Structures are given as C-alpha cells and as structure tokens.
Amino acid sequence: MITRLRSLTRSxxxxxxxxxxxxxxxxWGRHLPGVIVGLVTVVLAGSVLxxxxxxxxxxxxxxxxxxxxxxxxAVTIIEVALIVTxxxxxxxxxxxxxxxxxxxxxxxxxxxxxGISLLVASLRHGTAVFNxxxxxxxxATVATLATLSLVLPTFTTSKPGPEFSTVQLTFAALSxxxxxxxxxxxxxxxxxxxxxxITRQGEVITVDDHAQPPSVRTAWxxxxxxxxxxxxVVGLAKGVSPTIESGVAAAGLHQAVVGVIIxxxxxxxxxxxxxxxxxxxxVQTSLNLALGSAMASIGLTIPAVALASVWLPGPLVLGxxxxxMLLLALTVxxxxxxxxxxxxxxxxxxxxxxxxxxxLELAINP
Numbered sequence: 001m002i003t004r005l006r007s008l009t010r011s012x013x014x015x016x017x018x019x020x021x022x023x024x025x026x027x028w029g030r031h032l033p034g035v036i037v038g039l040v041t042v043v044l045a046g047s048v049l050x051x052x053x054x055x056x057x058x059x060x061x062x063x064x065x066x067x068x069x070x071x072x073x074a075v076t077i078i079e080v081a082l083i084v085t086x087x088x089x090x091x092x093x094x095x096x097x098x099x100x101x102x103x104x105x106x107x108x109x110x111x112x113x114x115g116i117s118l119l120v121a122s123l124r125h126g127t128a129v130f131n132x133x134x135x136x137x138x139x140a141t142v143a144t145l146a147t148l149s150l151v152l153p154t155f156t157t158s159k160p161g162p163e164f165s166t167v168q169l170t171f172a173a174l175s176x177x178x179x180x181x182x183x184x185x186x187x188x189x190x191x192x193x194x195x196x197x198i199t200r201q202g203e204v205i206t207v208d209d210h211a212q213p214p215s216v217r218t219a220w221x222x223x224x225x226x227x228x229x230x231x232x233v234v235g236l237a238k239g240v241s242p243t244i245e246s247g248v249a250a251a252g253l254h255q256a257v258v259g260v261i262i263x264x265x266x267x268x269x270x271x272x273x274x275x276x277x278x279x280x281x282x283v284q285t286s287l288n289l290a291l292g293s294a295m296a297s298i299g300l301t302i303p304a305v306a307l308a309s310v311w312l313p314g315p316l317v318l319g320x321x322x323x324x325m326l327l328l329a330l331t332v333x334x335x336x337x338x339x340x341x342x343x344x345x346x347x348x349x350x351x352x353x354x355x356x357x358x359x360l361e362l363a364i365n366p
Contacts, residue, residue, distance in 0.1 A: 013053045016046040017225045020232025027239050037243050044236045044265070051229035051269040054222035056276070059285075061219035069188065069292060070223075074230055076296035079105075079266045080304045081234065087305070087312055095314045098305045099150060100259025103324060105297035106146055107359045108263055109290040110139075110331050113271050115352030117278040117286035118344045127200075128349070130284045132342040134187070134194030138291035139339055141183045143332045145298040148172055151328070153319030162319020169316070173306035180299030187292075197284040205282075230269070237265045253364055260363050267293060283344075323366065327359055 020043050027040065058070050083101055087094045121128035149172050158165035164172060187195050197205045214222070241262070248257045270289050277285040302318075309316045320328065334355065338348045 012046075013050045014225060016043070016050045017054075017228035017232055019043060020047040020236060021228050024232055024235040024239065028235065032239060032243070037240055040236050040240055044233060044240070047229045047232040047236065048265075048268045048272070051226055051233060052272045052276075054226040054229060055269065055273055057214050057222040058219055058226065059273075061213050061216070061222075069184065069288075070226075073296055073300075074226060076293065076300050079234065079263075079297065080301050083262075083301060084304060084308045084312075087308070087314070096256070096317045097259055098301060098316065099318045099320065100256040101263050102297055102301050103146075103150060103320060103328075104256075104260045104263035104363075105267060106142065106294045107327065107331065107356060108267050109270075109294040109297075110142065110335055111352045111356035111359065113267070113274050113290040113293075114287065114335070114338075115349045115356055116271075117274050117283060117290065117349070118338070119346055119349030119353065120275055121278040121281060121283045121286070122344055122346045122349060124279060125281050128278070128283045128344040129198060129200050129281075130287055130342060130344075131194055131196070131198050131204075132339050134191070134196075134284070135287050135291065135339045135342075136336075137186065137191075137194065138183070138287070138295065139332075139335050141179055142291055142294045142298070145176055145179055145295060145302075146328060146332075148175055149298055149302045150318060150320050151325055153317075154321075154325070155319075161315075162317055162321075163315060164318060169306045169309070169318075172318075173303040176299045176302045180295060183295060183299075187288075195284065195288055197282040233269070234266060237262060254366050256366070257363055260360070323362055327355070327362070331355055 023040065023043055027036065032040065055070065055074075062070070079101070083098050087097050118128045152172075153164050153168075154162045156164060156168060158168060193204050199205060241258070244261050245258055248255070248261075270293050274286040274289045277283070277289070305312075305316060334351055338344055338352070
C-alpha cells in the first residue's frame, strides 16, 4: 500500500507540470469562461505544489545554499517574464506594475515568509536559530537594492514624477546586477558556510541526514519538471489575470492589488518550501529562500524592465509613495533587530507578520 502511494505521488508530481503546460498552450491569449477559469485555478495550485516538491529534490541533491538559489532564480526569471508581458499588454495603466509587484515581493518575503518561518520554527523548537553573518549580508543587499531602485526615483529631479531618467535607470539596472552577482558569489563560493543551517550550539550543518540524496538523473529530471511547473504557474496566472483585474476593479480596489496578487501567486512555491524547512529546524534555509527571493526579484526585474522600457509603450514608474517608503524603512529596521542575535522567538515572527498584515491592509485601503 505504501509503495502504491509513493508511486502515485511521483506520478502526480510528473503529470501536473506537463498538464499545466498543455493547458497553458490551449488557453494562451483566449478569453476564458468561468468553468475554465476554475480548472486553470486548480491546475495552478497543483503546479505550485509540484514545483515545491521538485525544488526540494534539487535542493537535497545539491545541498544548501545552492538549492535555495535554484528556486529563487527560477521563480524570479519567470516572474520577470510575466511582468514584462503584462506591461506590454497593459499600456499606460501598467506603468506601475513592475514597482507594485517588486515591492509586493519584498514585503511578502521579508515580512510574510520570514515571519511565518520564524513563528513556525520557534513554536515547534522553542527558538529559531540561524547564522546572523549570512542573513545580515543578505538583508543589507536587499535594503540597498530596494533603496536604489524603489526609493530614489521618488526624489530625483531629472524627470517629473517618480521616474528615473535614462542614465539613472541604466545605473540602477547595472548596480542591481553587480550587487546580485556579488552576493551570489559570496553565498556560493567565498563564504558559503555563512548560509548553511546551524545547530542550536552554533555548529554548521554541512550534511542533511534525513534521507539519502537523490541520484543525478533524478535531480536533472526534477529540474526539468520544476521549469515546466514554474512556466505553468506564471503562464496560467497570466491567463487568469484578466479575471483578477476585473474582480479588483469591480470591488473598487486600487490597481496595486493586482501586483500583490501576482506576487502572492508566484512566491507561493517558495513560501511553502520555507515553511517546510522551518518545521525541520532549518531556519537558515527558510531565510535564504525569503531574502534570496527578495534580492532576485529586485536584482533581475529592474534590469529586465529597464531593457524592456526601450520598446514598452508606457512610462516606467518605479518610485514608491510615502506610505510604502515608511513600511520599507520599518521593515529594514525590524529585520536588522531580528537578525543581529541569530535567534528568534515567536515575538519576532509575530512582529513581521503584523507588518505584512499592515502592508496588505494598506494595499486594499490606501
């Protein structure tokens, strides 16, 4: 019986990504009736779960921090493609979509994912332990990228409104790429041990002993299926985006809510993977996923939309408003105080989750 269940699980995680891509091909660019939207939503949820499964297989094979990096980069690349596609289709009304989606990704990861991971780990194991050196470096990079890309445009004077000039946008894009590449080199080569999970005594865990690593063939298969699952997630999310936009408009909500929903859908695989790691007392892996996703979202999205702005019809508005800048500043301060001790209690997790709830509330009622 157990063997049959395992076989069914493996088949399910293989079939769903393939079916998602087939469904995406059949529905791409078409108006979807309500029944099809429901089917797409179900397959979308299944693709998210399949993506989490295959990401964990890859992470188990390559180890940390490479496993977290694979999922963060894969999700962000597809997210960038989704943002650029929606901006190309939306015209002037999508001029703030990149800003809204990137900022939503930062708030979801730095407050939502970090908060729930710390809460789960501390409630289950007493305290959540992690490496402050690696986590602090990641947080500093996220704060710098967010400030250069999302805060400075509000105060520059070369162009009216919260926009960069061409030279400023080029500098922001290149700076984002350089900082992200430097961080990846630090995380994976020079100071890899800073980003590995640690024991409660502060010893680095170099080998995950909960199961034997999968074979190379299995890892490569999971990598391909992960790519299919992520393409399905983002492509199907775009397919239901007109329904989301019409629902947001009908509810009288701000257009920024669309960016929040897109970010929530795209980041769902990483959120599930982070919570699972926290339950296993691998909080450093959870923080790698959260902060790495925030960093990749800025470091890859801003250069991509900067390049796409050459041919996109509408303006590119990146500067945040005063309310969101205040939330970003508070997030950086609170995150710094969380990271410094290298340990966290349910209180820290609750503080981050309250900040995330405040962001959602203000997105709905600005």
